[in-house]
Amino acid sequence: MSAMDNSILTLVTFIPMAGAILLLFLPRRDRDIRIFSLVVALLDFVLSVHLPVHLHRAVVGFQYEIDQPWIAHPNIHYHMGVDGISMWLVVLTAFLTPLCVLISWKSIHERVKEFFILLLVLETALIGVFMALDLFLFYFFWEATLIPMALLIGMYGHGRRVYAAVKFFLYTMIASVFMLAAILWLYAKTGSFDFTTIQAAIRSGQVENFAAAAPWLFLGFFLAFAVKVPLFPFHTWLPDAHVEAPTAGSVLLAGVLLKMGTYGMLRFNLGLFPEQSRSNAPWVIALALIGIVYGALVAMVQPNMKKLIAYSSISHLGFVVLGIFSFTPMGLDGATFVMLAHGVATGALFMLAGILYERRHTYEITDFGGLATPMPVYASFFLFIVLASVGLPLLNGFIGEFLVLSGAFGARPIYGVLAATGVIWSACYLLWMYQRVFFGKVKHTVNETLPDLDAREKATLWPAAVAALVMGIAPLIWLDSIDPAVQYALAPFTQLASKVVGQ
Amino acid sequence: MNPISDMPQSLPQAADYIRILPEIVLSIFGMIIMLLDPVMDERRSQKTLGGIALVGSLAALAATLYQTQFPGLGFWNMVQVDSFSVFFHFLVAAVTVAVILSSYEYMEVQEIRAGEYYGLLLFGAVGMSLMSSAVELVLIFIALEISSISTYILAGFRRRAAISSESSVKYFLLGSFATAFFLYGVAMMFGATGSTNIAAIAGVLRAGQAPVLAYVAVALMFVGLGFKVAAAPFHIWTPDVYEGAPSPVVGFMSTAPKAAVFAVLLRIMFEIHAPGRIWLIWVVAALSMTLGNIAALVQDNIKRLLAYSSIAHAGYTLVAFAELPGDGVPAVMFYSASYSAMNLGAFAVISHFASVGERYVTLEDYSGLGRRSPLLAAVLTLFLLSLIGIPITGGFFAKFYVFAAALQANLVGLVIVGAINSAVAAYYYLRIIVVMYMREPRTDAPIAPIPAGLGSALAITLLATIYLGVLPGRILDYASRSAAELLR
Secondary structure, three states, X not given: OOHHHHHHHHHHHHHHHHHHHHHHHOOOOHHHHHHHHHHHHHHHHHHHHHHHHHOOOOOOOOEEEEEEEEEOOOOEEEEEEEOXXXXXXXXXXXXXXXXXXXXXOOOOOOOHHHHHHHHHHHHHHHHHHHHEOEHHHHHHHHHHHHHHHHHHHHHHOOOOHHHHHHHHHHHHHHHHHHHHHHHHHHHHHHOOOEHHHHHHHHHOOOOOXXXXXXXXXXXXXXXXXXXXXXXXXXXXXHHHHHHHOOHHHHHHHHHHHHHHHXXXXXXXXXXXXXXXXXXXHHHHHHHHHHHHHHHHHHHHOOOEHHHHHHHHHHHHHHHHHHHHOOOOHHHXXXXXXXXXXXXXXXXXXXXXXXXXXXXXXOOEHHHOOOOOOOOHHHHHHHHHHHHHHHOOOOOHHHHHHHHHHHHHXXXXXXXXXXXXXXXXXXXXXXXXXXXXXXOOOOOOHHHHHOOOOOHHHHHHHHHHHHHXXXXXXXXXXXXXXXXXXXXXXXXXXXXXXXXXXXX | OOHHHHOOOOOOOHHHHHHOHHHHHHHHHHHHHHHHHHHOOHHHHHHHHHHHHHHHHHHHHHHHHHHOOOOEEEOOOOEEEOHHHHHHHHHHHHHHHHHHHHXXXXXXXXXXXXXXXXXXXXXXXXXXXXXXXXXXXXXXXXXXXXXXXXHHHHHOOOOOOHHHHHHHHHHHHHHHHHHHHHHHHHHHHHHHHOOOEHHHHHHHHHHOOOOHHHHHHHHHHHHHHHHHOOOOOOOOHHHHHHHHOOHHHHHHHOOHHHHHHHHHHHHHHHHOOOOOHHHHHHHHHHHHHHHHHHHHHOOOEHHHHHHHHHHHHHHHHHHOOOOOHHHHHHHHHHHHXXXXXXXXXXXXXXXXXXXXXXXXXXXHHHOOHHHHOHHHHHXXXXXXXXXXXXXXXXXXXXXXXXXXXXXXXXXXXXXHHHHHHHHHHHHHHHHHHHHHHHOOOOOOOOOOOOOHHHHHHHHHHHHHHHHHHHOOHHHHHHHHHHHHHHOO
């Protein structure tokens, strides 16, 4: 272990925070502030790439771990670590943030300094969520994402932004109180917030009263995560938050924040309560399937482009939950891959919608039509990302959804059949939207003179498009490190399964 | 057991004076200010007197540090210097420093003649300091009166505002009524146990069955003290008084006297093993939290809102009293410290923003503050987050320790009430943040830049709030040690 390996997680987490603090002292020259934020975000991305490059694929469990006592009473440690799953989510966050800086270059022209401070603080909190292995630390980062995100929506959003921000805040805050209660219960019984310690204590049956409390603890964690995902019927905050949020906010919201929920289910619900996960799986899967179909059907009738993409997220995240609760290696591999692919593709879709909004100040689909004529480059990018999102083979959406569906078939064929309809629906709503916006004659004369992408916008979209392609062609780069982590996470389930078979 | 015959017939020793050294220092500086005030030029006096008061309270801090080398009883067992009293002395002196700093420019802006203002602050601090080291009920009563009388006058210091005089009179009338209850309780306790010395009372009460009179005495003393900390159902005065009093004074009287009264309560409740305290505390804590938070939900005046919030916070603090002193005492001490830091800070911001005549104190006035003064808004946001109890602020660990202490004692019901209350409370604090950041400003009138004195007060309280939230260990260790000393 080199010194770099010991401190890399701290660096990746706190460099954006340090950048935000420095920004506080920079003079209010908007251009400098933008460039500075971009440099910080890019630096962080470069550092985050260290993680997959130097990961030891043969080692199971967490890597680059750092475990320092922080507060003696209560017993809180600064315990960070990543495995093949969380590592890629960290990279995804660090990948999307510089793009968010670029996409906000012109659209944010008021209170610029505050905007980038909030964005960088948000990045620190998001990365911290995926790295924290101390439940208290996890809870802290989890809550810490809430404030900058709510402020981004409330300060820089559109129309009903205050309503959306408050709704977002209250939904997630109230739900996470239940998680806090579960965490405190575990602390009271084990005297530790440490994830691995608690996991070991649970597996060896040393936690008193665990059998009676476990269903409630499972629910406490699950509720907090389900609201974040969002799983049907806890999804109503999402469309509001997305429609009102500024573009960068939407990108991080869909790209990363929602994954906090699915990541939490994978790490904590499955990791700490395998038996309860299994016994609760039927209704969780039912909700996931409802989410897949419902999200897709509602997306189809949306007149607002951003709302359409928001509902498509509900549908896609349903796939992730389905994959996780199928308890098959394929399902979990696929779920993780969908998280990443959805982050890239939906992030890019929101950026594309934002680019259009900058020109026309509307998201209504009927305000457009025939845009392929004035904006050919834009139209090509849009098509490429739509196809990636739909799940065209050789692009990133396909791999994840295919794996999830195979996993779901493995668990129970009916799950696979129902979920597969979601793939068809997504092709319908996205392609139909594409047709209405880009094909045919230009319907509104204002649209005839819309400028095509400029260099900055292309620079924002190219990385996302390349990532979508590479993930589709060479998914093994990712699955190679995801799979060992998934196998490790599923170890208690194979034991459980053999117990069931043995009966 | 006649207390008068207990007194040795000798004069006090030098060591006795060291045991009240901070009080002596504060009194001397207070008197210097009173003497200088009439002979000084009115226009120049404000800054000079403020400076003297600042030096005085810093000297009291130093005296407290010096005192730590001489623990023990003094003045015929009337005062006791231990790490418990040192903790509260330090807290009161630190609060005084911050209040003086935040009043430094406020008085000029409000066009109030400073004069005895600073003297009263110091005299008030004398009373509060003495409350935490006194171990004799009559001395506690005297200290309580010194502190109260100063705050009655301070509350009415915006002489030209009718609302301020109303505040002062209301506080005075109800406050003297409440101290009478306390005194009555002291008399009853003397009747029940034959002593007013806390150690002697404890000896009698632990020896045998507590007489009914002792229960009555504890209840009466609790009424008096409950009034001072604004615990429900003795809280009715709080919103009116806080609304009318000058903002820095509200910052002062919502923190230092409360901390001192909590110190007295800790001594009485835990050292005496006050009979029947559990149900008493349970009811009052639950009531304070619930009434305070519910009423705060509908407030439009920010000072009234924080007044109700302070009622709720008194309730949270009381939760730790209900059982097990080993966890409860340090929890109360930690809560007092972190509440002092965050509430003082919040009122410092309010006092600056209120401007001449405290005009801008409604929630509407705070619209768009994030745009008009990003720094002021950001600082206030941090204090509000701490009042909510968000992690890595002092407010989080304060709540954590209090609820943990109650959980250790299996008071699950009270903890649930507290947890629900914390969730409700988040709403009204967030309302302020939402208004500041997400509403358009109503005027573009510039806000005066933050002056030096207020800036340093904000820096001190901000650092304290974050320090208690990031590294609570050292303060808690100290508090645990002094709790062990107290309960020995």
